[in-house]
Amino acid sequence: MAVCVKDIVPKRKGLFITFEGSEGSGKSTQIKLVRRYLEKKGARVLFLREPGGTKISEKIRRILLDVGSAGMGDECETLLYMAARAQLVKETIAPALKKGMIVLCDRFLDSTLAYQGYGSGVSIEWIKKIGGFATRGICPDLTFFFDIDAQEGLKRIQRAKDRIEQRALAYHERVRQGYLKLARREPARIKVIQGSKDKDEIHWIVRKHMDGLLGL
Ligand SMILES: Nc1ncnc2c1ncn2[C@@H]1O[C@H](COP(=O)(O)OP(=O)(O)O)[C@@H](O)[C@H]1O
Numbered sequence: 414m415a416v417c418v419k420d421i422v423p424k425r426k427g428l429f430i431t432f433e434g435s436e437g438s439g440k441s442t443q444i445k446l447v448r449r450y451l452e453k454k455g456a457r458v459l460f461l462r463e464p465g466g467t468k469i470s471e472k473i474r475r476i477l478l479d480v481g482s483a484g485m486g487d488e489c490e491t492l493l494y495m496a497a498r499a500q501l502v503k504e505t506i507a508p509a510l511k512k513g514m515i516v517l518c519d520r521f522l523d524s525t526l527a528y529q530g531y532g533s534g535v536s537i538e539w540i541k542k543i544g545g546f547a548t549r550g551i552c553p554d555l556t557f558f559f560d561i562d563a564q565e566g567l568k569r570i571q572r573a574k575d576r577i578e579q580r581a582l583a584y585h586e587r588v589r590q591g592y593l594k595l596a597r598r599e600p601a602r603i604k605v606i607q608g609s610k611d612k613d614e615i616h617w618i619v620r621k622h623m624d625g626l627l628g629l
């Protein structure tokens with residue numbers, strides 16, 4: 414079953430592209446490179462990150478990533494991610510896509526499936542159901558998954574680790590395997606790219622997929 418409920422999506426002109434992967438896999442790095450590339454081309458692009466991107470969603474982000482939120486249950490965590498997402502979709506993503514903009518987002522529903530679903534064991538079916546509600550059925554047209562060995566990814570993070578990043582290596586390995594499962598189920602949408610490759614090499618692969626989709 415596809416993650417998103419495409420048939421209930423209202424007709425839209427814009428394009429929605431998401432970047433997924435474990436911590437340190439290179440999402441932010443690649444988004445920065447793509448941003449430079451698309452802005453040079455004069456494209457109308459909106460860059461967002463999850464959880465966050467709106468005033469309310471950024472407040473929810475603080476609760477989620479705060480190491481002081483230890484003891485938060487998996488259900489609460491899942492619903493907070495969804496709540497942040499619902500606000501971002503309603504306030505920003507849906508209107509931007511309606512206007513025909515290109516929306517690039519650092520993480521989206523696949524993250525909840527990989528982390529809370531495959532990582533923590535929350536029901537995948539439930540996440541898909543609540544996800545359909547939170548996203549209003551809006552599904553990315555294209556998703557990049559930067560695949561990296563969990564330990565390698567975590568080693569790349571120099572700053573203090575947040576509440577999710579602090580979890581055990583085995584958790585991050587389950588997340589990685591979860592992402593790979595999602596990608597196997599939806600190969601047309603989710604492009605798996607080796608995160609251990611050189612930054613510029615990855616950028617060229619990302620560009621090739623985007624150019625095809627955007628007609629650049
Ligand atoms: N392909 C790459 N090879 C080596 N180091 C990388 C690569 N891509 C990113 N990095 C470095 O790894 C760290 C984490 O990258 P980042 O883009 O912030 O990952 P994410 O946003 O997925 O957590 C940064 O210090 C970044 O410079």
Ligand SMILES: [Mg+2]
Pocket residue numbers: 440441442519
């Ligand atoms: Mg990042």
